Amino acid sequence: MAAEFLHVCIPVLKKRPGMVYNEWGSFWISPSARNNDFRIAYQKFEEGTHLPEILSKQPHLTYRVDDLDPYLDKADRVLFGPEVINPRVRVAFIIHDDAILELYEEI
Numbered sequence: 001m002a003a004e005f006l007h008v009c010i011p012v013l014k015k016r017p018g019m020v021y022n023e024w025g026s027f028w029i030s031p032s033a034r035n036n037d038f039r040i041a042y043q044k045f046e047e048g049t050h051l052p053e054i055l056s057k058q059p060h061l062t063y064r065v066d067d068l069d070p071y072l073d074k075a076d077r078v079l080f081g082p083e084v085i086n087p088r089v090r091v092a093f094i095i096h097d098d099a100i101l102e103l104y105e106e107i
Helices: 068-074
Strands: 003-011 020-022 027-029 040-045 060-065 077-086 089-096 099-106
Touching: 003 099, 068 077, 068 089, 068 099, 077 099
Parallel strands: 003 040, 060 099
Antiparallel strands: 003 060, 020 027, 027 040, 077 089, 089 099
């Protein structure tokens, strides 16, 4: 098992300049969190998103993992997924030690 921190994602109520739309999740997100020294991404959810409501209210940490399954087994709770969001990526949102984590697996 290996996990690499990618960014912290902070939900916001208003769309910020430069945000791009993610059709799969029905949300807006600030680009280039990797280019930000603090690795912060801001996310604004649209009404009707299929993602859990808690993501629009609480920040989460995003990690790239080599395999989602062992992390899902260790989760206190699985909030969403796993789901293939495109031919190369599978994601899940979990709660682990009271933290909301997004797990991002390249397949």
